[in-house]
Amino acid sequence: MRTLLGPRLGVGFNRLWTASAVSNLGDGVTMVAGPLLLVSVTSSPALIAGGAIAGQLPWLLFGLISGAYVDRLDRRRLIIVVNLIRAVVLTVLTAAIATGHATVPLIYAVIFVLGCAETAADTAAGALLPAVVAPQHLDRANARLGATFTVINQFAAKPFGAWLYGIAAAVPFGLDALTFVIAAALVATLPLSRPAVTSETPAPRRSLRAEISEGLQWLWRHPVLRATAVAMGLSNIVFCAAFAIFVLYARDRLGLSAVGYGFLLTAFAAGGLIGSLVAVPLTRRFGATAILRADLIVESAVHATLAWTTSPWIAAGALVLFSTHGMMWGITVATLRQRVVPPHLLGRVGSVYALLESGGAAAIGSLIGGLLAGVWGLTTPFWLASAAMAAIAVGAWRPLRHATTLTNHSRYA
The missing domain is CATH 1.20.1250.20 (MFS general substrate transporter like domains)
Known part of the structure; x- marks a missing residue:
């Protein structure tokens, strides 16, 4: 606390x-x-x-x-x-x-x-x-x-x-x-305590396309933030692919009633609260690099657990772990972004993350999950999500190595 x-x-x-x-x-x-x-x-x-x-x-x-x-x-x-x-x-x-x-x-x-x-x-x-x-x-x-x-x-x-x-x-x-x-x-x-938008010499107004492009290019040239953005976008696709049919998974795989399904969903909220409590001390103890890498591994393991188990209790425990790591990832990445992105680009860079989290990734993943479950069964999206997250972890492992240094030594500190 x-x-x-x-x-x-x-x-x-x-x-x-x-x-x-x-x-x-x-x-x-x-x-x-x-x-x-x-x-x-x-x-x-x-x-x-x-x-x-x-x-x-x-x-x-x-x-x-x-x-x-x-x-x-x-x-x-x-x-x-x-x-x-x-x-x-x-x-x-x-x-x-x-x-x-x-x-x-x-x-x-x-x-x-x-x-x-x-x-x-x-x-x-x-x-x-x-x-x-x-x-x-x-x-x-x-x-x-x-x-x-x-x-x-x-x-x-x-x-x-x-x-x-x-x-x-x-x-x-x-x-x-x-x-x-x-x-x-x-x-x-x-x-x-400081201007809402910081700019020592206001730049001439450009087109929206040029300004959006500037934010995208800055993000793409930053290896750590690029890795977190790509990993988040891909992980949201596989997450939504798996959880698009979660209500059917709970009923047919776990044997839960509507009430049981509702209680299972509270595991997400419980894990999110735990994550908000432990994110800062764990990140300060082990560093942002270790936390972000661990989060990717945990997500792969959780998807595999949900694909394997038929126990509501094991599934609930996995969901608590899943949302705990999700909150830790969100807090760590938001802090990293706020510390290293130049103030005049915070809106544009932040909007890319928001789009990956709230927009296209969810729609694409939900469509994929429904199709996969309909053809190959309810656990298929979870197995594929686990494999995909393992691949994402491998791809992001090396770029994330400087996350701790950047978090601890912001140029704007």
Whole structure:
């Protein structure tokens, strides 16, 4: 717990942390209420699935563009404006639900706008963190944000959202709108220890394509960050390929009921919380290189375990380990990126990681997993994911050798 409770990271981080906690509560509530709302207005599986697509599409269309604007604009103001836009959109949806005018096209439109806003807000928040936290404390700051996301978004918000929806369908969305207003107000009061965008001599404005290209080229020329980005993108493809059919795996392979499946999913949240607690002390003890290499090995082993076992208890243990390592990887890579990427490129470089995590990789992996399971059985995606992660570990092993040195000796420290 010392990782999360000390040292003090300053007033600026506390306000950003609180804003993150409040918006995570709203996001988690809407994550549950959104599908329930769609089910209430349509019984079409295709239309219900379309809601998920509407939320993923913005990352594919605008993820890299948002990164460029994060580097162009004042990041604090951008977060404020985007949060207020999200509040307005959710207020419109709340009113439509309350008056009986909610329709599938309206719900799609709201989900799409929220997704577009997320591409800007999430990227800007990651790029803003080094402006409110000293470089030597970035790992602790990322750990606290990760723990907050896990506890509030994964544990508390979802049952709370379902309960609120049971009271009245409009209530969860109205609450989410209010959380964005509160988050915007908190971000507006941030005292920045350094400029939100750092540039000693402002460069002339160029085309979006040129600015995006600059971020991509910088990332590709950096061997350690290139290795982590490629490894993350490929691992997300194989992860989504394996877990696209996880509900069937739990039922047919592990013999679990719907309730058992729900409990199994809590293993992800439990592991994420553990990872947020141990990431900083383990990284400081063994170094970022060892942690990142171990994470790749663990992921390969977890996929193999899930392919092999028929025991729900072993599967649950594997999932706890999986999400523990996933949180450790995320905290370590985010800290590394924030310490070594020049401030004026943080938005563009960060948007590449967000795209690999939230956009195309998930869609590609889900499609592959469904096809493989349908032809060769439920365990095939897990066996292939294990083999793929072993190959990814071999490919990334040597490039990751300088991760510890870079994490400990930032040029911006």
